[in-house]
Amino acid sequence: MWHEQFTNKHNKTQYRFYEKYKDPYTDKWKRVSVVLNKNGKQSQKEAQKLLNERIESKLNDKTPTDLKTLTFHQACDEWLEHYKNHSGSKTTTIKEKTSNTNTVKSAINKDVLINKITHTYLQDIINEWAKSHSTGHVQSLVIVIRSVFKYTFKYYDLHDISILDKIDIPKKAKTRNELQAKRNNYLEDSEVKELLECFDYLIKHKSHATRKRNYEMVKALVEFQINNGMRIGELLAIKTDNVEVENKTLEIDGTINWVTDAETGAFGVKETTKTSKSYRTIGITTQSINLLKTLMLENKKENQWNDKFIDRGYIFTNTAGSPIDLNKVNNIIKEATDISSIKKRVTTHTLRHTHISTLAQLGINLKAIQDRVGHSDYKTTLEIYTHVTDQMAKDMMNKLEEAKQL
Structure with a gap:
């Protein structure tokens, strides 16, 4: 140990004591220091004790230098780039992860260091999200947080990620109306007929x-x-x-990602299906074949007479040849529903569930329905299937009761 005498900014004499030690990771000599007001034997003894404590702290600190300055925002950006390059995910999934990452970053100050974040800090943020976001969305945001911490644990030797075990997502109790709406998220035959009639009315009154x-x-x-x-x-x-007219089959081999086609500049590009289970070939009825043939003929006419139409092979198109915009689809469905007597909120998912309910009413087995609609998890199909068959059982009992009274 050695020391230097100096005068501080208040013109008082002080003593800076030094001690050196060898860094085991670099094999280089480093030093630590403490400042005391005196240089007697007692002060020297105190200085040596403080210097030894600092050296021990330095030797026991295994935190990489870059982790000490790594902000949560930087960790997010690094993880997202790693995810893009290594996950093998579809463009739509990467877009979703990017959006969720931006939401997470917006809730945390850009200067916050990741190794300083506590579970209570994160829990407060999650609780705020729960007030304005759906449970599913909050779960997606928490997945990003967990992924960022696990990435930092792997690549920066972040010692403690036990805070991830201490955070949870507040659950909201579903109201009776919400549960009933979910169970009834399909259309009865009479509602389908009315909805299509409302479309006919709207079409009839469009002059453009x-x-x-x-x-x-x-x-x-x-x-x-x-x-x-x-x-x-x-x-x-x-x-x-994708259409086999003679065999009356349809190959479902992709889904639409709403980006600009690099070759044509048109909007909407086909990418792989949601899951491997979603890739399938299904049989379609003569009615569906005729509908597709009508649309394909309409697109040929449009391509012949409309210079702006780019024929990229899609069937359900707008006047530019791109897949018709999803927002436009939803808005037109809502317009037709609004002039009907249907009290349900009708979406394209309602239409998908309507098909599943029809198959259940026809007595088609669960596995066949699951394969046809491309559900990778049978529970998704079962939830709709069970409700419909329960309703069928109630209808049967009602008819039996009525028959008994006759």
């Missing part, structure tokens, strides 16, 4: 050719989805070469 074509296209889309049950992204990705 482009608007009329859009409404006709959405009506065809609604009818086709009800009869075949694919996801809306899968339906919009159908191309002419």
